[in-house]
Amino acid sequence: MFSLFKGLVGSKALSEETMRPVLDKLRDHLIGKNVAADIANKLCDSVATKLEGKVLGTFETVAKTVRATLTESLVQILSPKRRVDILRDCMHAKQEGRPYVMTFCGVNGVGKSTNLAKICFWLLENDLSVLIAACDTFRAGAVEQLRTHVRRLDALHPMQAHGRRMVHLYEKGYGKDAAGIAMEAIRYAADSKIDVVLVDTAGRMQDNEPLMRALAKLITVNQPDLVLFVGEALVGNEAVDQLVKFNQALADHSATNDPHVIDGIVLTKFDTIDDKVGAAISMTYITGQPIVFVGTGQTYTDLKALNPDAVVRALMK
Amino acid sequence: MVLADLGRKITTALQSLSRATIINEEVLNSMLKQICAALLEADVNIRLVKNLRENVRAVIDFDEMAGGLNKRRMIQSAVFKELVKLVDPGVKPYQPVKGKPNIIMFVGLQGSGKTTTCTKLAYHYLRKNWKSCLVCADTFRAGAYDQVKQNCTKARIPFYGSYTEVDPVVIASTGVEMFKKEGFEMIIVDTSGRHKQEESLFEEMLAVANAIKPDNIIFVMDATIGQACESQARAFKDKVDIGSVIITKLDGHAKGGGALSAVAATQSPIIFIGTGEHIDDLEPFKTKPFINKLLGMGDIEGLLDK
Numbered sequence: 001m002f003s004l005f006k007g008l009v010g011s012k013a014l015s016e017e018t019m020r021p022v023l024d025k026l027r028d029h030l031i032g033k034n035v036a037a038d039i040a041n042k043l044c045d046s047v048a049t050k051l052e053g054k055v056l057g058t059f060e061t062v063a064k065t066v067r068a069t070l071t072e073s074l075v076q077i078l079s080p081k082r083r084v085d086i087l088r089d090c091m092h093a094k095q096e097g098r099p100y101v102m103t104f105c106g107v108n109g110v111g112k113s114t115n116l117a118k119i120c121f122w123l124l125e126n127d128l129s130v131l132i133a134a135c136d137t138f139r140a141g142a143v144e145q146l147r148t149h150v151r152r153l154d155a156l157h158p159m160q161a162h163g164r165r166m167v168h169l170y171e172k173g174y175g176k177d178a179a180g181i182a183m184e185a186i187r188y189a190a191d192s193k194i195d196v197v198l199v200d201t202a203g204r205m206q207d208n209e210p211l212m213r214a215l216a217k218l219i220t221v222n223q224p225d226l227v228l229f230v231g232e233a234l235v236g237n238e239a240v241d242q243l244v245k246f247n248q249a250l251a252d253h254s255a256t257n258d259p260h261v262i263d264g265i266v267l268t269k270f271d272t273i274d275d276k277v278g279a280a281i282s283m284t285y286i287t288g289q290p291i292v293f294v295g296t297g298q299t300y301t302d303l304k305a306l307n308p309d310a311v312v313r314a315l316m317k
Numbered sequence: 318m319v320l321a322d323l324g325r326k327i328t329t330a331l332q333s334l335s336r337a338t339i340i341n342e343e344v345l346n347s348m349l350k351q352i353c354a355a356l357l358e359a360d361v362n363i364r365l366v367k368n369l370r371e372n373v374r375a376v377i378d379f380d381e382m383a384g385g386l387n388k389r390r391m392i393q394s395a396v397f398k399e400l401v402k403l404v405d406p407g408v409k410p411y412q413p414v415k416g417k418p419n420i421i422m423f424v425g426l427q428g429s430g431k432t433t434t435c436t437k438l439a440y441h442y443l444r445k446n447w448k449s450c451l452v453c454a455d456t457f458r459a460g461a462y463d464q465v466k467q468n469c470t471k472a473r474i475p476f477y478g479s480y481t482e483v484d485p486v487v488i489a490s491t492g493v494e495m496f497k498k499e500g501f502e503m504i505i506v507d508t509s510g511r512h513k514q515e516e517s518l519f520e521e522m523l524a525v526a527n528a529i530k531p532d533n534i535i536f537v538m539d540a541t542i543g544q545a546c547e548s549q550a551r552a553f554k555d556k557v558d559i560g561s562v563i564i565t566k567l568d569g570h571a572k573g574g575g576a577l578s579a580v581a582a583t584q585s586p587i588i589f590i591g592t593g594e595h596i597d598d599l600e601p602f603k604t605k606p607f608i609n610k611l612l613g614m615g616d617i618e619g620l621l622d623k
């Protein structure tokens with residue numbers, strides 16, 4: 001008899017128990033959208049904590065309230081706490097008479113070199129000249145891949161149009177020490193008054209200690225302005241481990257007290273995942289760092305800024 | 318080892334059955350919950366996990382079941398069966414035949430490790446004294462031909478490709494014809510990375526397959542992939558006749574569970590796994606021994622026969 005009036009009785013306080021079924025469903029939903037399982041759990045738990053004891057209004061239901069609170073925290077996770085304004089910082093470095101240096105790192109095959117080339121195109125479009133430093137001296141074809149991009153980008157932004165050569169490649173072939181090449185490249189850029197240096201690095205697994213050490217050395221020695229972690233939107237639970245360990249390696253293997261860890265994320269292959277956008281949540285949740293660029297395809301213009309609302313809408317759908 | 322972590326968790330969950338004094342609904346549910354959580358943490362597709370749970374639940378009827386021992390055995394056996402289904406599509410992989418040309422085409426998402434794995438596979442057969450070679454039909458990715466060229470030169474694998482031809486169909490058919498005439502036994506064709514959302518890339522893959530009529534199409538999947546694997550793998554399978562799967566990058570921390578849904582979606586077995594960037598980081602994969610090892614139990618075969 002009382003059940004007839006259920007939804008209308010407005011004075012009931014929310015408890016873990018009443019929320020649990022709704023939360024369990026939402027957690028599975030998030031996992032299905034490719035949010036790492038551990039993070040999906042934590043998110044749901046924090047919603048429960050936040051709502052515990054809250055008294056629902058007459059027209060509120062448990063499900064709706066829980067959903068709204070979760071949506072809110074998702075938007076919050078994706079909204080950058082810190083703005084990375086690369087163009088402004090490039091201009092700033094230019095005024096100081098030095099090149100602005102960005103380093104790209106990440107595991108194998110995620111799209112470091114390709115998205116580096118897209119970012120190069122974007123800088124050229126903004127009338128900044130670029131030197132690409134070919135510091136992947138390991139993977140077959142890595143240098144030629146960059147040479148091809150430089151040739152194409154040079155054709156798109158020819159010297160005649162800008163009054164100076166806009167895009168350069170600094171390479172020393174294969175097998176050499178990446179940190180050393182990056183250093184030479186930065187010096188070369190400074191001498192030649194080139195505005196920005198983009199440092200490409202070899203892909204590496206986060207558990208491969210010698211390679212992680214080498215990356216930490218490259219960053220400690222060269223002190224780039226920006227360290228970007230490149231991760232693909234396809235990645236599942238591994239996103240967590242990758243970011244934790246890249247950050248940790250940069251911290252542990254750096255000789256300084258104030259190590260330079262990851263400043264931002266490039267989220268690639270966003271065009272391959274339909275609405276399974278969960279990796280965006282996993283990556284920002286772990287690092288607290290912004291997604292600076294989103295890669296949405298294989299051509300130079302397939303580079304976007306993240307739209308947190310659209311991502312959350314896709315997540316909650 | 319691949320999925321070792323997952324195996325350990327599943328074994329622990331199953332052991333909770335032996336510890337329980339009575340086996341009831343509650344014990345079963347808590348065990349299933351543990352197993353499903355472990356599978357999800359390993360990136361196994363959520364639909365496959367739900368199916369597994371439902372299928373196990375469906376065969377266990379507490380009212381009809383007799384003694385405790387029997388219950389335990391039935392539950393264990395039901396779980397094993399479902400786990401085996403994840404890894405074993407129940408079809409035999411294509412067996413290359415020595416003395417005749419075997420045309421193997423590689424397909425997969427961008428950056429999954431196709432080109433690297435092509436060289437590894439060619440080298441694997443080269444070392445067994447097969448005449449093996451590589452055709453680079455990736456005309457899209459910057460530096461793709463150089464990658465093949467450098468890899469093959471280092472490993473002394475004959476290769477074919479072009480800096481000027483832009484049509485992968487032309488390169489693939491010319492290369493395959495040439496190597497066939499020269500009596501090669503293992504002719505491996507590398508193609509560009511692609512994804513289902515871009516129809517023209519899928520059409521291109523079909524055109525290459527139609528032109529070279531491969532004996533086997535290998536789908537290469539990265540071990541770090543999450544929930545997007547299943548729909549991509551299914552789309553590849555719908556377009557071309559995939560016969561085998563290779564999972565790469567298992568030298569990392571990834572458990573590889575996401576890539577397993579490629580097995581379910583393509584109904585094709587895993588034949589090799591990639592365990593590093595070097596040319597000999599390739600291991601043959603056999604389903605049954607893998608499952609035995611995964612679950613660390615000797616008597617799985619016995620359980621499955623029941």
Ligand SMILES: Nc1nc2c(ncn2[C@@H]2O[C@H](COP(=O)(O)OP(=O)(O)OP(=O)(O)O)[C@@H](O)[C@H]2O)c(=O)[nH]1
Pocket residue numbers: 106107108109110111112113114115136139142201202203204268269270271272294295296297298302427428458510512
């Ligand atoms: N669909 C899609 N493909 C992408 C995107 N970004 C990169 N790719 C593709 O991913 C593949 C790998 O890209 P690379 O830039 O070579 O990756 P990488 O991280 O430099 O690889 P390694 O240096 O070998 O570790 C290439 O086929 C790219 O075209 C993207 O946003 N969308």
Ligand SMILES: Nc1nc2c(ncn2[C@@H]2O[C@H](COP(=O)(O)OP(=O)(O)OP(=O)(O)O)[C@@H](O)[C@H]2O)c(=O)[nH]1
Pocket residue numbers: 108109139203205425426427428429430431432433434455458461508509510511565566567568569590591592593594598
């Ligand atoms: N650690 C590790 N890296 C691998 C493995 N297989 C491939 N890689 C690396 O993954 C990256 C991408 O490999 P590729 O062979 O270029 O991938 P692909 O599928 O041909 O890429 P596209 O042609 O751009 O689609 C490279 O850095 C490889 O060295 C593996 O088993 N382990």
Ligand SMILES: [Mg+2]
Pocket residue numbers: 112113114136142200201202203
């Ligand atoms: Mg690269």
Ligand SMILES: [Mg+2]
Pocket residue numbers: 431432433455458461507508509510
């Ligand atoms: Mg390739």
